[in-house]
Amino acid sequence: MKRIVIIGELILKYDIQGVIKFSLLIALLLIAFIYVLIPNWFNYIKILVLIPLQKFQWQSEKYNENSVFRLSSLFSSTFIFSIVIFSYLPELKWLENYSKTSNLFIIFGCVIGLFILKLIIDYLYFYLHKAKKAMHLIVDYQYGLNQLFAIIIGSITLVDVFFFGLTSDLYLLAKVLLAIYLFLRFSGNAIILANNFGYPILTVIVYLCTFEIALIMIFMKILFNNI
Numbered sequence: 282m283k284r285i286v287i288i289g290e291l292i293l294k295y296d297i298q299g300v301i302k303f304s305l306l307i308a309l310l311l312i313a314f315i316y317v318l319i320p321n322w323f324n325y326i327k328i329l330v331l332i333p334l335q336k337f338q339w340q341s342e343k344y345n346e347n348s349v350f351r352l353s354s355l356f357s358s359t360f361i362f363s364i365v366i367f368s369y370l371p372e373l374k375w376l377e378n379y380s381k382t383s384n385l386f387i388i389f390g391c392v393i394g395l396f397i398l399k400l401i402i403d404y405l406y407f408y409l410h411k412a413k414k415a416m417h418l419i420v421d422y423q424y425g426l427n428q429l430f431a432i433i434i435g436s437i438t439l440v441d442v443f444f445f446g447l448t449s450d451l452y453l454l455a456k457v458l459l460a461i462y463l464f465l466r467f468s469g470n471a472i473i474l475a476n477n478f479g480y481p482i483l484t485v486i487v488y489l490c491t492f493e494i495a496l497i498m499i500f501m502k503i504l505f506n507n508i
Contacts, residue, residue: 300367300381300382300385301364301367301368301442302442302443304360304364304367304385305364305435305438305439305442305443307360308357308360308361308364308435309439311356311357311360312357312432315353315357318349318353319349319350319353322350322353324344325344325347325350325425326425326428326429326432327425328340328341328344328425329341329344329345329421329422329424329425329426330422330425330426330429332418332421332422332425332469332473333422333468333469333472333473338418341421344421345417345418345421346417346421350424351420351421351424354424354425354427354428355393355396355397355424356393357428357431358396358424358427358428358430358431359389359392359393359396360389361431361432361434361435361438362392362431362434363385363388363389363392363393364385364435364438365434365435365438365455366388366392367384367385367388368438368441368442368447369438369447369452369455395496399492399496400420402492403416403419403420403492404416406488406492407419410478410480410484412477412478412479412480414477415473415474415477415478418473418477419470419473419474422469422470422473423466423470426462426465426466426469430458430462433458434455434458434459437451437454437455437458438451438455463497466493467489467493467494470489470493471485471489474488474489
Protein backbone atom coordinates (compact mmCIF):
# COMPACT_ATOMS: atom_id res chain seq x y z
CA MET A 282 0.00 0.00 0.00
CA LYS A 283 2.82 2.39 0.88
CA ARG A 284 4.41 1.85 -2.54
CA ILE A 285 1.09 2.59 -4.27
CA VAL A 286 0.79 5.86 -2.35
CA ILE A 287 4.34 6.86 -3.28
CA ILE A 288 3.68 6.12 -6.97
CA GLY A 289 0.46 8.15 -6.80
CA GLU A 290 2.31 11.11 -5.26
CA LEU A 291 4.93 10.95 -8.01
CA ILE A 292 2.25 10.95 -10.70
CA LEU A 293 0.60 14.04 -9.22
CA LYS A 294 3.84 15.85 -8.41
CA TYR A 295 4.25 17.48 -11.82
CA ASP A 296 1.78 18.59 -14.46
CA ILE A 297 2.87 16.05 -17.04
CA GLN A 298 0.50 14.39 -19.46
CA GLY A 299 -0.99 11.40 -17.70
CA VAL A 300 -0.48 9.18 -20.73
CA ILE A 301 3.32 9.51 -20.41
CA LYS A 302 3.31 8.62 -16.72
CA PHE A 303 0.91 5.76 -17.20
CA SER A 304 2.92 4.41 -20.13
CA LEU A 305 6.15 4.50 -18.13
CA LEU A 306 4.52 2.58 -15.30
CA ILE A 307 3.23 0.02 -17.80
CA ALA A 308 6.79 -0.26 -19.17
CA LEU A 309 8.07 -0.95 -15.65
CA LEU A 310 5.48 -3.67 -15.19
CA LEU A 311 6.42 -5.13 -18.58
CA ILE A 312 10.09 -5.26 -17.60
CA ALA A 313 9.19 -6.92 -14.28
CA PHE A 314 7.05 -9.48 -16.13
CA ILE A 315 9.87 -10.28 -18.57
CA TYR A 316 12.31 -10.68 -15.70
CA VAL A 317 9.96 -13.22 -14.10
CA LEU A 318 9.50 -14.96 -17.45
CA ILE A 319 13.25 -15.00 -18.14
CA PRO A 320 15.10 -15.13 -14.76
CA ASN A 321 18.53 -14.71 -16.39
CA TRP A 322 17.27 -11.94 -18.67
CA PHE A 323 20.05 -9.48 -17.87
CA ASN A 324 22.66 -12.17 -18.48
CA TYR A 325 21.01 -12.80 -21.87
CA ILE A 326 21.41 -9.13 -22.71
CA LYS A 327 25.03 -8.99 -21.56
CA ILE A 328 26.12 -12.09 -23.48
CA LEU A 329 24.34 -11.11 -26.70
CA VAL A 330 25.72 -7.56 -26.62
CA LEU A 331 29.22 -9.04 -26.31
CA ILE A 332 28.84 -11.26 -29.41
CA PRO A 333 31.12 -9.06 -31.58
CA LEU A 334 33.90 -9.43 -28.98
CA GLN A 335 33.63 -13.23 -28.84
CA LYS A 336 36.28 -14.89 -30.98
CA PHE A 337 34.30 -18.10 -30.68
CA GLN A 338 30.54 -18.16 -30.20
CA TRP A 339 30.45 -20.88 -27.53
CA GLN A 340 29.91 -18.21 -24.84
CA SER A 341 26.59 -17.22 -26.39
CA GLU A 342 25.46 -20.48 -28.01
CA LYS A 343 22.86 -21.31 -25.36
CA TYR A 344 21.46 -17.78 -25.64
CA ASN A 345 21.13 -17.68 -29.42
CA GLU A 346 17.83 -18.00 -31.31
CA ASN A 347 15.67 -17.78 -28.19
CA SER A 348 12.18 -16.86 -29.44
CA VAL A 349 10.93 -15.78 -25.99
CA PHE A 350 13.81 -13.33 -25.58
CA ARG A 351 13.38 -12.00 -29.11
CA LEU A 352 9.66 -11.39 -28.67
CA SER A 353 10.12 -9.73 -25.27
CA SER A 354 12.93 -7.60 -26.67
CA LEU A 355 10.84 -6.59 -29.69
CA PHE A 356 7.79 -5.45 -27.72
CA SER A 357 9.54 -3.94 -24.69
CA SER A 358 12.21 -2.03 -26.63
CA THR A 359 9.76 -0.68 -29.24
CA PHE A 360 7.33 0.35 -26.50
CA ILE A 361 10.03 2.19 -24.55
CA PHE A 362 11.43 3.83 -27.70
CA SER A 363 7.90 5.02 -28.52
CA ILE A 364 7.47 6.53 -25.05
CA VAL A 365 10.80 8.35 -25.35
CA ILE A 366 9.89 9.76 -28.78
CA PHE A 367 6.46 10.80 -27.48
CA SER A 368 7.97 12.43 -24.37
CA TYR A 369 10.72 14.46 -26.03
CA LEU A 370 9.05 15.12 -29.40
CA PRO A 371 5.42 15.78 -28.42
CA GLU A 372 4.56 18.15 -31.29
CA LEU A 373 5.18 16.05 -34.36
CA LYS A 374 3.46 17.79 -37.29
CA TRP A 375 2.18 14.58 -38.83
CA LEU A 376 0.30 13.78 -35.60
CA GLU A 377 -1.20 17.17 -34.84
CA ASN A 378 -4.73 16.13 -35.88
CA TYR A 379 -4.90 13.28 -33.36
CA SER A 380 -5.36 13.11 -29.60
CA LYS A 381 -2.33 12.72 -27.34
CA THR A 382 -3.23 9.16 -26.42
CA SER A 383 -3.74 8.26 -30.08
CA ASN A 384 -0.35 9.78 -30.90
CA LEU A 385 1.42 7.37 -28.58
CA PHE A 386 -0.27 4.36 -30.13
CA ILE A 387 0.44 5.63 -33.64
CA ILE A 388 4.11 6.14 -32.81
CA PHE A 389 4.25 2.68 -31.23
CA GLY A 390 2.62 1.13 -34.31
CA CYS A 391 5.10 2.88 -36.62
CA VAL A 392 8.14 1.91 -34.53
CA ILE A 393 7.16 -1.75 -34.18
CA GLY A 394 6.28 -1.81 -37.89
CA LEU A 395 9.77 -0.56 -38.76
CA PHE A 396 11.37 -3.15 -36.49
CA ILE A 397 9.38 -5.98 -38.08
CA LEU A 398 10.11 -4.69 -41.58
CA LYS A 399 13.83 -4.58 -40.80
CA LEU A 400 13.67 -8.14 -39.44
CA ILE A 401 11.91 -9.39 -42.59
CA ILE A 402 14.47 -7.66 -44.83
CA ASP A 403 17.34 -9.23 -42.86
CA TYR A 404 15.81 -12.68 -43.09
CA LEU A 405 15.33 -12.36 -46.86
CA TYR A 406 18.83 -10.98 -47.41
CA PHE A 407 20.62 -13.68 -45.46
CA TYR A 408 18.34 -16.40 -46.82
CA LEU A 409 19.34 -15.45 -50.35
CA HIS A 410 23.00 -15.56 -49.32
CA LYS A 411 22.52 -18.85 -47.41
CA ALA A 412 24.10 -17.35 -44.30
CA LYS A 413 21.78 -18.52 -41.53
CA LYS A 414 24.44 -18.40 -38.80
CA ALA A 415 25.40 -14.80 -39.57
CA MET A 416 21.72 -13.83 -39.67
CA HIS A 417 20.98 -15.24 -36.22
CA LEU A 418 24.08 -13.64 -34.72
CA ILE A 419 23.12 -10.28 -36.21
CA VAL A 420 19.53 -10.53 -34.97
CA ASP A 421 20.55 -11.66 -31.48
CA TYR A 422 23.16 -8.91 -31.20
CA GLN A 423 20.74 -6.22 -32.38
CA TYR A 424 17.98 -7.38 -30.04
CA GLY A 425 20.35 -7.55 -27.08
CA LEU A 426 21.66 -4.06 -27.86
CA ASN A 427 18.13 -2.72 -28.40
CA GLN A 428 17.07 -4.08 -25.02
CA LEU A 429 20.10 -2.65 -23.21
CA PHE A 430 19.65 0.77 -24.78
CA ALA A 431 15.90 0.73 -24.09
CA ILE A 432 16.48 0.03 -20.39
CA ILE A 433 19.04 2.83 -20.08
CA ILE A 434 17.16 5.50 -22.04
CA GLY A 435 13.87 4.42 -20.46
CA SER A 436 15.38 4.95 -17.01
CA ILE A 437 16.54 8.42 -18.01
CA THR A 438 13.05 9.30 -19.27
CA LEU A 439 11.50 7.89 -16.09
CA VAL A 440 13.66 10.13 -13.90
CA ASP A 441 13.10 13.15 -16.14
CA VAL A 442 9.32 12.73 -16.12
CA PHE A 443 8.70 11.95 -12.45
CA PHE A 444 11.39 14.07 -10.81
CA PHE A 445 12.04 16.96 -13.21
CA GLY A 446 8.78 17.21 -15.12
CA LEU A 447 10.63 17.04 -18.45
CA THR A 448 12.28 20.38 -17.66
CA SER A 449 15.84 19.11 -17.21
CA ASP A 450 18.63 18.70 -19.73
CA LEU A 451 18.54 14.91 -19.52
CA TYR A 452 17.33 14.80 -23.12
CA LEU A 453 20.88 15.82 -24.11
CA LEU A 454 22.16 12.67 -22.42
CA ALA A 455 19.55 10.70 -24.33
CA LYS A 456 20.92 12.14 -27.59
CA VAL A 457 24.49 11.17 -26.65
CA LEU A 458 23.33 7.65 -25.83
CA LEU A 459 21.52 7.48 -29.18
CA ALA A 460 24.79 8.32 -30.96
CA ILE A 461 26.63 5.65 -28.94
CA TYR A 462 23.88 3.13 -29.69
CA LEU A 463 24.09 3.77 -33.45
CA PHE A 464 27.88 3.49 -33.38
CA LEU A 465 27.80 0.20 -31.45
CA ARG A 466 25.12 -1.18 -33.73
CA PHE A 467 27.06 -0.32 -36.89
CA SER A 468 30.48 -1.45 -35.61
CA GLY A 469 29.09 -4.62 -33.99
CA ASN A 470 27.28 -5.64 -37.15
CA ALA A 471 30.42 -5.00 -39.20
CA ILE A 472 32.54 -7.22 -36.93
CA ILE A 473 29.97 -10.05 -36.91
CA LEU A 474 29.64 -9.99 -40.69
CA ALA A 475 33.40 -9.83 -41.22
CA ASN A 476 33.88 -12.92 -39.04
CA ASN A 477 30.84 -14.98 -40.07
CA PHE A 478 29.77 -13.90 -43.56
CA GLY A 479 31.49 -15.87 -46.31
CA TYR A 480 31.42 -13.08 -48.87
CA PRO A 481 33.89 -10.32 -49.87
CA ILE A 482 34.20 -7.28 -47.64
CA LEU A 483 32.47 -5.21 -50.33
CA THR A 484 29.28 -7.22 -49.77
CA VAL A 485 29.51 -6.45 -46.05
CA ILE A 486 29.86 -2.74 -46.79
CA VAL A 487 26.87 -2.88 -49.16
CA TYR A 488 24.75 -4.54 -46.46
CA LEU A 489 25.74 -1.98 -43.81
CA CYS A 490 25.12 0.98 -46.11
CA THR A 491 21.83 -0.36 -47.47
CA PHE A 492 20.21 -2.00 -44.46
CA GLU A 493 21.69 -0.01 -41.58
CA ILE A 494 22.86 3.49 -42.49
CA ALA A 495 20.22 4.15 -45.16
CA LEU A 496 17.31 2.99 -42.95
CA ILE A 497 18.59 5.01 -40.00
CA MET A 498 18.93 8.13 -42.17
CA ILE A 499 15.42 7.71 -43.58
CA PHE A 500 13.94 7.23 -40.12
CA MET A 501 15.74 10.26 -38.70
CA LYS A 502 14.72 12.42 -41.67
CA ILE A 503 11.05 11.42 -41.41
CA LEU A 504 11.07 11.94 -37.65
CA PHE A 505 12.93 15.22 -37.28
CA ASN A 506 11.60 16.86 -40.43
CA ASN A 507 8.15 16.68 -38.87
CA ILE A 508 9.00 18.37 -35.58
